[in-house]
Amino acid sequence: MNWITSYVRPKINSMLGRRDIPENLWIKCPETGEMVFHKDLEDNQWVIPSSGHHMKIKAAERLKFFFDDGAYETLENPKAAVDPLKFRDEKRYTDRLKDAKAKTGMDDAIVNALGTIDGLPVVATVQDFAFMGGSLGMAAGEAIIRGFQAAIDKKRPLILFAASGGARMQEGILSLMQLPRTTVMVDRLKEAGLPYIVVLTNPTTGGVTASYAMLGDVHIAEPGALIGFAGPRVIEQTIREKLPEGFQRSEYLMEHGMVDMVVSRLELKETIARLLKMLLNTPLEEAEAEPEEVEVIVAEPVEETAPAQG
CATH class of the missing domain: 3.90.226.10 (2-enoyl-CoA Hydratase; Chain A, domain 1)
Known part of the structure; x- marks a missing residue:
């Protein structure tokens, strides 16, 4: 029995309130060696965000x-x-x-x-x-x-x-x-x-x-x-x-x-x-409809008439 690992270390950990960390909490990228957080990798469909390596x-x-x-x-x-x-x-x-x-x-x-x-x-x-x-x-x-x-x-x-x-x-x-x-x-x-x-x-x-x-x-x-x-x-x-x-x-x-x-x-x-x-010859999503053109009608200017002479 190793006295340090079997007795001393557990005692210190219990005093400091340490908890065992799961071994698979971090995953190493096979290409770059970068450590990626397990949850982040799972949310990214098991694709390493930085290298794009597909696990x-x-x-x-x-x-x-x-x-x-x-x-x-x-x-x-x-x-x-x-x-x-x-x-x-x-x-x-x-x-x-x-x-x-x-x-x-x-x-x-x-x-x-x-x-x-x-x-x-x-x-x-x-x-x-x-x-x-x-x-x-x-x-x-x-x-x-x-x-x-x-x-x-x-x-x-x-x-x-x-x-x-x-x-x-x-x-x-x-x-x-x-x-x-x-x-x-x-x-x-x-x-x-x-x-x-x-x-x-x-x-x-x-x-x-x-x-x-x-x-x-x-x-x-x-x-x-x-x-x-x-x-x-x-x-x-x-x-x-x-x-x-x-x-x-x-x-x-x-x-x-x-x-x-x-x-x-x-x-x-x-x-x-x-x-x-x-x-399947299924119509793709229709493009967003363009705004309808609004016909602008410009009123013709009204000719001023001279006042009648009395």
Whole structure:
């Protein structure tokens, strides 16, 4: 036992009335090292105010910021087989799932929600990286299909927020089969004449990039997001060449035509609402009416008449 830390310090703290400070009260910016107050960062949608660095955000918080007044209704995810291959590495797959569910409070990596943005009814599908790296397994695939089907049934546009490390290795070929299944649903949504907008967040990689994440009508990327199939290190080791600066980042991909625009999270809602109004041929908000011109009538001067002579 350390006498100073176990006895002296607690005694001094109690005398001075000190309280333990939560460890997550301040958050360090990964780019600049600046310390940002937790509440300020949360109010700014987890975007560092000074550097503009986009931190990862939970699915529930993203939906709250995205929908009008933060109001939305979530769809129940369909049931899927759990651990179909009885997979085990350092831990059993079932144990990993239990840990992820306890950590995030989610059934799997996908959340589907119904709500409005700028008054337009939409379906939003969000992939949460906190749940096993947003990996795509059978349960996630079924949930994505449920989101597309809801959009078709309710005749609403679909906005998908992608965030994933790729297919879920613990489910092997069954995970890879979700790629063509979700691709079929993209085709059905387009056959119904409904817009499909994809928001690529950090990171979007692997089989997700090779399927539904790159099949949208419009592709929007958050600033600095890593987007690609294989990671930069794997590519460098394969081709034995140094990659260009910023390779596979949002800004580089927009310059080379892989994404349509890079938009800050703070401006996503307004940007998507404007795009949907154009795609749905919905009239944009009418400009403020100009004041009516008032016709000014100028009276003609009255000619003075000379007084009559008596």
